[in-house]
Amino acid sequence: MDILKVRDAKDVEQAVRAAIEGEQPVEIIGHGSKRRIGQPMATNALLDLQALNAVASYEPSELIITVQAGAPLADVISLIDAKNQHFAFEPVDTAALLGMPNIGTVGGMIGAGLAGPRRIQAGGARDHLLGAHAVSGFGDSFKAGGRVVKNVTGYDLCKLLAGSWGTLAVMTEVTLKVMPKPECVRTLVLRGLDDVSANRAMTMALGSPFDVSGAAHLPHSAFRGDVGGLAELGSGREPVTLLRLEGIAASASHRAAALGERLLPFGLGEILGDAASDAIWRAIKDVQPFAADGPLGAWPVWRIICPPAGGGALGEALARATGGDVIYDWGGGLIWAAVPPRPDAQAALLRPQVDQAGGHAMLFRATEEVRSAIDVFHPQPAGLAGLNERVRHGFDPKRILNRGRLARSSPA
Amino acid sequence: MTILMPASDQAVLGRRDAIVAALRAIVPGEGVIDSAAEMLPYESDGLMAYRQPPMVVVLPDSTEQVSRVLQYCFEQGIKVVPRGSGTSLSGGALPLADAVLLGLGKFKRIRAIDFDNRAVVTEPGVTNLAISQAVAHAGFYYAPDPSSQIACSIGGNVAENSGGVHCLKYGMTTNNVLGCEIVLITGEVIRIGGKSAESAGYDLMGVITGSEGLLGVITEITVRILQKPETARALMVGFAEVEAAGECVARIIGAGIIPGGMEMMDRPAIHAAEAFVHAGYPLDVEALLIIELDGPAIEVDELIQRVETIALGCGSTSCRISSSEAERNLFWAGRKAAFPAVGRISPDYLCMDGTIPRGALPKALRRIRELSDQYGLRVANVFHAGDGNLHPLILYDANKPGEMDKAEAFGADILRACVELGGVLTGEHGVGIEKRDLMPEMFNEIDLNQQQRLKCAFDAKGLLNPGKVFPTLHRCAELGRMHVHAGQLAFPDLPRF
Numbered sequence: 001m002d003i004l005k006v007r008d009a010k011d012v013e014q015a016v017r018a019a020i021e022g023e024q025p026v027e028i029i030g031h032g033s034k035r036r037i038g039q040p041m042a043t044n045a046l047l048d049l050q051a052l053n054a055v056a057s058y059e060p061s062e063l064i065i066t067v068q069a070g071a072p073l074a075d076v077i078s079l080i081d082a083k084n085q086h087f088a089f090e091p092v093d094t095a096a097l098l099g100m101p102n103i104g105t106v107g108g109m110i111g112a113g114l115a116g117p118r119r120i121q122a123g124g125a126r127d128h129l130l131g132a133h134a135v136s137g138f139g140d141s142f143k144a145g146g147r148v149v150k151n152v153t154g155y156d157l158c159k160l161l162a163g164s165w166g167t168l169a170v171m172t173e174v175t176l177k178v179m180p181k182p183e184c185v186r187t188l189v190l191r192g193l194d195d196v197s198a199n200r201a202m203t204m205a206l207g208s209p210f211d212v213s214g215a216a217h218l219p220h221s222a223f224r225g226d227v228g229g230l231a232e233l234g235s236g237r238e239p240v241t242l243l244r245l246e247g248i249a250a251s252a253s254h255r256a257a258a259l260g261e262r263l264l265p266f267g268l269g270e271i272l273g274d275a276a277s278d279a280i281w282r283a284i285k286d287v288q289p290f291a292a293d294g295p296l297g298a299w300p301v302w303r304i305i306c307p308p309a310g311g312g313a314l315g316e317a318l319a320r321a322t323g324g325d326v327i328y329d330w331g332g333g334l335i336w337a338a339v340p341p342r343p344d345a346q347a348a349l350l351r352p353q354v355d356q357a358g359g360h361a362m363l364f365r366a367t368e369e370v371r372s373a374i375d376v377f378h379p380q381p382a383g384l385a386g387l388n389e390r391v392r393h394g395f396d397p398k399r400i401l402n403r404g405r406l407a408r409s410s411p412a
Numbered sequence: 413m414t415i416l417m418p419a420s421d422q423a424v425l426g427r428r429d430a431i432v433a434a435l436r437a438i439v440p441g442e443g444v445i446d447s448a449a450e451m452l453p454y455e456s457d458g459l460m461a462y463r464q465p466p467m468v469v470v471l472p473d474s475t476e477q478v479s480r481v482l483q484y485c486f487e488q489g490i491k492v493v494p495r496g497s498g499t500s501l502s503g504g505a506l507p508l509a510d511a512v513l514l515g516l517g518k519f520k521r522i523r524a525i526d527f528d529n530r531a532v533v534t535e536p537g538v539t540n541l542a543i544s545q546a547v548a549h550a551g552f553y554y555a556p557d558p559s560s561q562i563a564c565s566i567g568g569n570v571a572e573n574s575g576g577v578h579c580l581k582y583g584m585t586t587n588n589v590l591g592c593e594i595v596l597i598t599g600e601v602i603r604i605g606g607k608s609a610e611s612a613g614y615d616l617m618g619v620i621t622g623s624e625g626l627l628g629v630i631t632e633i634t635v636r637i638l639q640k641p642e643t644a645r646a647l648m649v650g651f652a653e654v655e656a657a658g659e660c661v662a663r664i665i666g667a668g669i670i671p672g673g674m675e676m677m678d679r680p681a682i683h684a685a686e687a688f689v690h691a692g693y694p695l696d697v698e699a700l701l702i703i704e705l706d707g708p709a710i711e712v713d714e715l716i717q718r719v720e721t722i723a724l725g726c727g728s729t730s731c732r733i734s735s736s737e738a739e740r741n742l743f744w745a746g747r748k749a750a751f752p753a754v755g756r757i758s759p760d761y762l763c764m765d766g767t768i769p770r771g772a773l774p775k776a777l778r779r780i781r782e783l784s785d786q787y788g789l790r791v792a793n794v795f796h797a798g799d800g801n802l803h804p805l806i807l808y809d810a811n812k813p814g815e816m817d818k819a820e821a822f823g824a825d826i827l828r829a830c831v832e833l834g835g836v837l838t839g840e841h842g843v844g845i846e847k848r849d850l851m852p853e854m855f856n857e858i859d860l861n862q863q864q865r866l867k868c869a870f871d872a873k874g875l876l877n878p879g880k881v882f883p884t885l886h887r888c889a890e891l892g893r894m895h896v897h898a899g900q901l902a903f904p905d906l907p908r909f
Binding site: 059061063064119124126127136140141146151152156157158162163168179183211247248254255258305306309310333358359360380381383388390391392397398 | 529530572575586600601602604606607608614615617622640641662667669715771801834835840841842843851855858861863868869
């Protein structure tokens, strides 16, 4: 397989133009940390962006950073951390879940658009991408958005690029919003709730004025293996419901206590401090209970997004039907489900129930064989699917970029 | 300045009677308006210097009617201009002589309030404020708060991606909408998103928001609602130098504090507002900051102190801290009345809307002052300082020959300066017709072509709201053509492995 190591945006243009001419679809990679996600691709060359790794500018007081797409995410996170800033949407590190060596690049983070627990409060990757330079499937460099937060000049193409899995354009440089890190974190822990009760507690917390920035529930099965980050929760192996409060110390403590009082009908909670909170929320963000080297490492994993207040009932039903394990984030709006292996990863059983709950389910981890056999991304109604396809066509009519990643059996 | 609109289709105008009759068959009774007198209120939007009677006005009251109207227009090749409450400040709802004006004013119902999922499902004609009012009894509100919120419709907010004073902390419309029902020009009805945090597929809701009525007609919207913060307090800080106020804004953000709102006014704006509402603004300062902190009382009290210290360190000459809701509202009263207040000291004014990086604020103000001298027109400045969104108000008299042209040229120069300083043409008012011809200042032809290819995915015939946003609208067939990059398609000069 050809590997095209590009050095700058001009190289990307050339490579894409050559791919168009030769009708050779290319797979866009940075570190390759998420190559195992999606429908197996029908590509026969790699467009390698690792060399596009410069930080073009970082202006802490403007709350923005502009970096090339191939910049290692870990380095960029360290850079902004030194100024006490972060990406507020908490990019998910899929390394443990997928059994890959690292978190990948900034471009991969945006292309996948995977937000962590703070999604409920701070928004997703799409809300933090302010601008981008990219090369379309026409082989043309274009820019979208700008370098300021408040901008309504023209269509907001950045929204499309975030979460497009590299199927619309090759991003070469992005401008991202950064935010001050909270001074202090508190976690209110409730124990022993079943999934539906936990969902109700999280709903009540998110409907309170206490500005909850994380709401997750781990049924007892989540403690099957020894997940390091969860050690602080003790070894009782009972379900835990976790509510995060962040801000200046006085405020976070006050809100944690006040929320605990409001949730007394669900039992007396305990409050954890910064270090324990950081470890726990990282474990939830990165789905560590389903890690590739853990007891469920061989099970397929689904990522299910649904209306949050119905998450508990849906997750419980899915766990029962599939014999799998679930964990809940986003107050019930995000369910990670690990299910015992079947040729279809239990899609036939799972998807109708997700549909009925008004959600959608993506097969996040599975063998290549399983990912070839079923729709990895949730099938859409015909009208919506048609519109999505026309949008894709407007960016990449020859299907040169990451061909086949989003949809099975689509015509070349 | 003349803004050229697309040439009228004489064949369509010639068929006007038949078109009116066909529309009446779809939307019966008073839902079709075709008399010149009755169409008068629809001739312009909030950009009142521009007027144009539409060919006919249609006010459907169901998704099915919208769908049939659009399908008819699509089949007949008739242009359509969608309209909410008509408060656009950029001419987004300006009619065309040969177009159907499609008003969503009858879509006035809130369809569902779902406190558990923290979402409201609403029709597009509901006003922004009505949504907050409908959920206030449970302590919730809808965060984006454009100044026109008592009148502007939520459908128009989505079309324009409206902002407001509080979007520094709570985001713009795009960060607060979850889904919609949209009717395409073909009449096809599509549902996007819902009560989930994210939808499957491309983020179409993200591009529909802020698309200025060029992609489809929205007939239902699901918005996210939030709990009201426990308390809010404001500081009113005066500075002898604009630069010091700009520095104060930067230092507050730099200290990790994101206020609920952070507004700046310059001397002319302060004086106009104080004369109008008597908010107690200091008159001996060059710049005034209104900084609002919200959250639990314990947090607000501490942050107020931190902000006060920062302000003193930047050389503030006066600082008042609200000690009651009434006092906080009074601080805001002047800022919120700044536009009408300026209206009292000048026969006409033009409100601009560029965004710059926060740090460029002093430079931008200096440039605006220079331009003011050069054009011989006064200007009053109000800013959403926290996010660098400028609203210079250019004062002029439309009755003086040539003065409106001069004011518009001044405004265009300000927006060019915004782009030069690393900012953008519009922060929240939209491009519409007002900034359409300035788009090339920010985007090159390739950039604009890519945006128009998105338009083609939704509206291949270019019938929805033509003449807005894009200086030239290319035909979709032309945009879809693959370029031949002659000579460049040879083996690329790349390391291969």
